Amino acid sequence: MQKKSDQELISRSKRGDKEAFGEIVNRYYEKVYGVCYGVVNEREAARDCAQDTFLKAYRMISKFEGRSKITTWLHRIGVNTSIDYLRRKHPQIPVDTIGLSEDEDAEVKSWRLEDFSPGPRDLAHISELKSLIEKALQELTPEHRAVLLLREWQGLSYEEIAESLGVEMGTVMSRIFYARKKLGEVLSPSLEKGKL
Amino acid sequence: MKDDRIFKELLDKYMDGALRDPSVQRDKEEFIRDHFAPVPPSIANIASVSVPALALIALFFLVWQFFPTAQPIIKEEPAFERTTAALEQMAEESVVVQEKIEEKPEIEVDYPPVYVKRASSRTGNVMVYQKTMDQTPVTIIWVFPGGH
Numbered sequence: 500m501q502k503k504s505d506q507e508l509i510s511r512s513k514r515g516d517k518e519a520f521g522e523i524v525n526r527y528y529e530k531v532y533g534v535c536y537g538v539v540n541e542r543e544a545a546r547d548c549a550q551d552t553f554l555k556a557y558r559m560i561s562k563f564e565g566r567s568k569i570t571t572w573l574h575r576i577g578v579n580t581s582i583d584y585l586r587r588k589h590p591q592i593p594v595d596t597i598g599l600s601e602d603e604d605a606e607v608k609s610w611r612l613e614d615f616s617p618g619p620r621d622l623a624h625i626s627e628l629k630s631l632i633e634k635a636l637q638e639l640t641p642e643h644r645a646v647l648l649l650r651e652w653q654g655l656s657y658e659e660i661a662e663s664l665g666v667e668m669g670t671v672m673s674r675i676f677y678a679r680k681k682l683g684e685v686l687s688p689s690l691e692k693g694k695l
Numbered sequence: 696m697k698d699d700r701i702f703k704e705l706l707d708k709y710m711d712g713a714l715r716d717p718s719v720q721r722d723k724e725e726f727i728r729d730h731f732a733p734v735p736p737s738i739a740n741i742a743s744v745s746v747p748a749l750a751l752i753a754l755f756f757l758v759w760q761f762f763p764t765a766q767p768i769i770k771e772e773p774a775f776e777r778t779t780a781a782l783e784q785m786a787e788e789s790v791v792v793q794e795k796i797e798e799k800p801e802i803e804v805d806y807p808p809v810y811v812k813r814a815s816s817r818t819g820n821v822m823v824y825q826k827t828m829d830q831t832p833v834t835i836i837w838v839f840p841g842g843h
Contacts, residue, residue, distance in 0.1 A: 521731025528723045529714050536713050546722050554730065632709040651703045652710050682702050 505569050512560045520560065524553050527570060530653065531577045537648035538581035538641045540633065548584050552577040567662055574653070574663040578645040585641050635685035639678050646671055647678040 503522065511519035531552050536545035555576050556563075563572055636644055642664075649655045649663060650671075657675075661668040713719075820838065 517731045518733045521727045524727050524731055525723070528726075529719065532719060532723075533710050533714055537710065542713075542716065542718065546719075550722075550726050553726070557731075628705060629709060629712065632705055647706070648710070651706050679699060679702065686702060686705070 506565065509560065509563065509565065509569060512557065513563075517557075520553075520557050523556075523569065527573055528553070530570060531573050533652065534574055534577045534645065534648055535581045537636070537652065538578060538644050539584055540636060540644075544584060545581075548581045549577065552580050555580065568659075571655075571659055571663045574649060574655075575665060578649075578664055581645070582641045631686060631689055635682045638681045638685055643674050643678040643681070646674040647682075650675050 503519075505523070505526075508519045508523050512523065528549065532545055532549040535548035535552065536542070539545050539548060552573060556573055559576075563569070639647065645664065646660060649660045650657075655663065657668050657671050660671045664671070
């Protein structure tokens with residue numbers, strides 16, 4: 500059977516064809532879940548955010564004009580949904596303090612990921628690599644994690660990331676620079692010791 | 696730059712590990728099934744299609760049940776009257792055959808009462824004679840095994 504194009508599936512979804520949108524979910528669930536997981540770093544929260552992303556996308560599909568790729572649009576909703584989730588979880592946090600002051604003030608610290616608390620199933624997956632990466636990601640704000648994932652894991656260009664997140668390209672570049680720097684600070688000691 | 700490449704590789708491995716968890720696929724399939732699966736036909740939809748179909752089938756069986764009794768009144772009766780002479784001639788021929796049957800040893804059998812609603816034969820050793828329904832609602836059937 501011939502694979503239907505995204506455009507065709509989007510057109511059918513706009514006419515209320517749930518099954519067509521289900522095919523979009525089938526194609527891009529992992530990507531959206533990955534971005535959400537990278538931002539919230541909890542399996543269940545990532546699942547909820549990813550699924551919420553698709554439900555929002557389906558409700559808003561009529562507003563999708565098709566000027567960007569569907570994945571760009573889904574990433575944007577996914578990142579915003581994940582950040583909203585973290586904000587709800589930490590309501591005391593101001594909306595945007597990611598001015599990227601590199602000072603580690605208390606507010607920024609409270610944005611960071613909670614310590615990883617593995618359940619029985621997760622225990623099997625724990626490794627030094629995972630804990631190190633998690634430690635490195637904990638050093639970043641959700642916005643930085645989102646930018647880092649879209650750039651390094653999804654391989655998006657700066658322009659695509661800017662479009663996905665609705666920010667200026669300069670902001671994207673500065674966030675990526677900061678995120679890499681922070682990762683380097685956390686991971687470099689292990690790299691120098693030859694642990695990785 | 697070298698560190699950047701290593702970070703990317705580490706991040707890729709980390710994310711791949713997260714996505715390999717079987718729960719991700721399970722959650723995905725469940726989510727699609729719950730929200731975006733094709734809508735199964737509802738009972739109302741089934742009824743809207745099947746009720747007329749069932750009514751037609753029921754009507755067909757109703758007609759089929761009554762057709763044999765109605766048929767002589769509506770269509771067959773004139774035909775019997777027209778062919779009476781031919782039928783009587785055939786009945787006379789049948790007597791010879793009946794005598795041959797009497798030569799066989801008698802077997803006492805308690806036959807149950809038989810009610811014949813309909814009989815027909817296009818070819819073979821059966822003859823049907825029926826009086827017109829308004830005179831005597833009786834149908835007589837002769838069966839001649841081995842006869843002509």
